Amino acid sequence: MTATKGLEGIVATTSSVSSIIDDTLTYAGYNIDDLAENASFEEVVYLLWHRKLPNAEQLNEIKKQLAENAKIPQQVIEHFKSYPINKVHPMAALRTAVSLLGLFDEEADVMDTEANYRKAIRLQAQLPIVVTSFARIRKGLEPVEPRTDLSMAANFLYTLSGNEPDEIAVEAFNKALVLHADHELNASTFTARVCVATLSDVYSGVTAAIGALKGPLHGGANEAVMKMLSEIGEVENAESYINEKLANKEKIMGFGHRVYRQGDPRAKHLKKMSEKLTKITGEPKWYEMSTKVEELVTSQKPLPPNVDFYSASVYHSLGIDHDLFTPIFAVSRVSGWLAHILEQYENNRLIRPRAEYVGPEKQAYIPLDQRG
């Protein structure tokens, strides 16, 4: 038995949710470029869960279900208020809140297909409101109730700021949600599948996935990118900053990918948005600095930017706090986690690989009083 470090190249399951073939990403066969230009996030949620685009009636139905289930229990709000609030990372709060939501869902442990679908709707609807409520409570503000007449993208921005967002912001945020929704067997999705393959419940699967997304080698990279850009500060500092990092063999956040070799197809959409939004906000330096960093990294290493790189300046331009970037990733990616969780239940087998043992062998037991 020989281990493959990081399971690179190992095909661990079949799936019809999304695919990455020859650097092309599709959701249920639909190219991400097409979806990014045309689809609403709600359509994508339906697509991932049903593997077909909804007709008008089906789209209205899922929108209605999501809108009707968006309010979060008061107990979650009270829980947030009890935290050492400024010391808690919003991803930790989200992870805890999803676990808590499970306590107030009477169907949490009901395992039939219909009940699991209803839980998927509730989680998809409530996650954005969990994030925006936490973001407001830590600033001493009351949560804003979601509106039933707004899209998911608009409702997120509305419940975050309390003001109805403009069309450009909603369009950009919707596109970001579409682009982050699913990505084959990434680390958090794999985590979710491993968890529910024990026949554990949907809340456990999503809680586990949030934990995996939090790390800076995965979803946490978008916050780390903004930290790096803030440290660089001005375009003219980029060269010395990046060269020093590369010379010290430090990783540049937002670059590289386990699967893509030629580049992440989502990055170009976020790059375009970054250019547009940073101009609108009068802070083009974030885009200029980002393109300079891209030029410096790619001229020295075969490491194109991934989805996390330009999303940082996009979210910053929308006025979003930097530590909410990864929770926003989760607000979108929960759609993919749920699609994979439902798919896992439909054709389940326990996921239990092997380890190549590299420890000492044939040890004789030493009584406690004889050990050094």
Ligand SMILES: CC(=O)SCCNC(=O)CCNC(=O)[C@H](O)C(C)(C)COP(=O)(O)OP(=O)(O)OC[C@H]1O[C@@H](n2cnc3c(N)ncnc32)[C@H](O)[C@@H]1OP(=O)(O)O
């Ligand atoms: C949504 C997402 O999860 S997208 C990914 C988000 N994560 C990041 O942006 C963090 C930065 N990137 C990385 O850490 C990696 O590229 C990963 C985690 C995305 C992929 O990792 P892996 O496929 O395991 O590649 P691994 O980390 O083994 O790197 C291979 C080589 O490339 C180098 N490398 C990989 N990424 C980077 C980077 N961003 N900056 C500098 N060097 C890098 C490594 O140092 C290593 O070099 P070596 O062979 O000389 O030791």
Ligand SMILES: O=C([O-])CC(=O)C(=O)O
């Ligand atoms: O697929 C991966 O390894 C990481 C990624 O890009 C994602 O989850 O969107």
